[in-house]
Amino acid sequence: MDDFVDIALTVNGKPYRGRCEPRKLLVDFLREDLGLAGTHAGCEHGICGACTILFNGQAARSCTTLAVQADGAELLTIEGLAGDGGLHPLQQAFHDHHALQCGFCTPGMLMTALDFLNTVEQPTEKQIREALSAVICRCTGYDNIVKAVAEVAKAKQG
Amino acid sequence: MKPPKFAYHAPAALEEAIQLLERYQGNARVLAGGQSLVPLLNFRLLAPEALVDLRKVPGLADIRVSQDRIHIGAMTRQRAAEVSPAVRQHLPIMKEALGWVGHLPTRTRGTIGGSIAHADPSAELPMVLLALDGEVFVRGPSGARTIAADDLFDSVFTTTLAPGEIIAEVRIPPMDAHAGFAVEEYARRKGDFAIVAIAAIVEGNAERCTRARLVAAGAGGRPVRLRACEEMLQQRGLDAQTVEAASRKAAESVTPTADPVASADFRRHLTGVLAKRALGRAIKLLEVPSHG
The missing domain is CATH 3.30.390.50 (CO dehydrogenase flavoprotein, C-terminal domain)
Structure with a gap:
């Protein structure tokens, strides 16, 4: 029962190797084993969305994924969002629109919005609101988050 | 809110997965996408002796169209089914239902077969499987069989799958184009x-x-x-x-x-x-x- 598993995966373009119990959640593996604590563990049952990351390019909950399921996967976490040139446009828009207060949901909001904007071109406000309903924010009332995402969507259309 | 200890197996063939399930005599659970199972483990509502992860079994995530059926591999991610041209063309009600299944980030990992095997009475996929007269193709210790949706769902979170049986594929007749x-x-x-x-x-x-x-x-x-x-x-x-x-x-x-x-x-x-x-x-x- 105490068997450990070896995991090799790529996070934010960097290869990592780890060894953990099979019961270890991916969110805990990222935070505790890889020291990437930007991904937040909230509800730990897939409801609040704070732990959302990109798993092989698509948004996924890291609290309802076992670390061992990510063996061989390519992940993007909030630490990999900003490039060398400064904030990612979504991060900049969140900053400009005051789209965060306590900041706990923000990594999940950003990763969810990133996948959503990669998936849906020219989204309506209703679509943005529906996509963001995957992440619970208890501070902002969502309005400024919606505005930030809408601005980036508009800018992407050129 | 962390899973209890379990032994972990990721077999490379379905036969091996079936043998593992047999070996644990009903005390192992099949892990597909984990979007229902991992929360249950986190809550410790389940404490299986072992998980048998299907992620390394090849060929379980294909969608193909035969003469009278749409075949959807059990490990097909809900998100992949949602954007599949075959599903859009032949099973548009399933595409619509998938839009109601969790959120985009859960559909990335959640699978078609996993949701059906989980048999949540409020879940959309079992509902449309029944509405479409679908069936599941099952492999188990005593061979393969198909089970019609109406015979599969028994009661809350309970199917008529025998111990050691695994859903390999979901088979659904195409909808009438004018329906x-x-x-x-x-x-x-x-x-x-x-x-x-x-x-x-x-x-x-x-x-x-x-x-x-x-x-x-x-x-x-x-x-x-x-x-x-x-x-x-x-x-x-x-x-x-x-x-x-x-x-x-x-x-x-x-x-x-x-x-x-x-x-x-x-x-x-x-x-x-x-x-x-x-x-x-x-x-x-x-x-x-x-x-x-």
Whole structure:
């Protein structure tokens, strides 16, 4: 029962190797084993969305994924969002629109919005609101988050 | 909120997975996408001796179209099915239902077979599998068999799969290209578990309904065919009064149980309201010559 598993995966373009119990959640593996604590563990049952990351390019909950399921996967976490040139446009828009207060949901909001904007071109406000309903924010009332995402969507259309 | 200890196996072949399940004699669980199983482990509502992860078994995530069936591999991610051209063309009601399954980030990992095997009575995929007369192709210790949706769902979170049996594929006949269809659902927040959901398929024209199929989720311990409602539509047609009366029949015919989320009366009421809404939209599609 105490068997450990070896995991090799790529996070934010960097290869990592780890060894953990099979019961270890991916969110805990990222935070505790890889020291990437930007991904937040909230509800730990897939409801609040704070732990959302990109798993092989698509948004996924890291609290309802076992670390061992990510063996061989390519992940993007909030630490990999900003490039060398400064904030990612979504991060900049969140900053400009005051789209965060306590900041706990923000990594999940950003990763969810990133996948959503990669998936849906020219989204309506209703679509943005529906996509963001995957992440619970208890501070902002969502309005400024919606505005930030809408601005980036508009800018992407050129 | 962390899973209890379990042994972990990721076999590279389905035969091996079946042997592992046999070896643990009902104390192992199959891990597909984990979107229902991992929360249950986190809550420690389940403490299986072992997990048998299907992620390394090849060929379980393909979607293919044969002469009379759409074959969807059990490990097909819900998100992949949602954007599949075959699903859009032949099973548009499944595509619509998938939009109601959790949120985009859960559909990335959640699988078609996993949701069906989990048999949550409020889940959309078991509901549409039944509405579409689908079946599951199952492999197990005593060989392979197919189980019709109606024979698969037993009660809350319970299927008729035998110990050691694994759903390998879901098989669904294509919808009539002219059928009208709709999924209606009520939940407190989009993406939450449905309190009640309805899948409706109608064929024929506004005057005569040659086939009606309505299934409710959240209105009983398993997806429920609303037969009294279907029969009335097939006998009397799809005019507004019949739809009204048939929707009342739908509400009268279900026997939901109360839980902290909703009373039995509320679930019964929703069954009628959502049946009427779903029929309204489905019938509108019938009036459009072609769609899809």
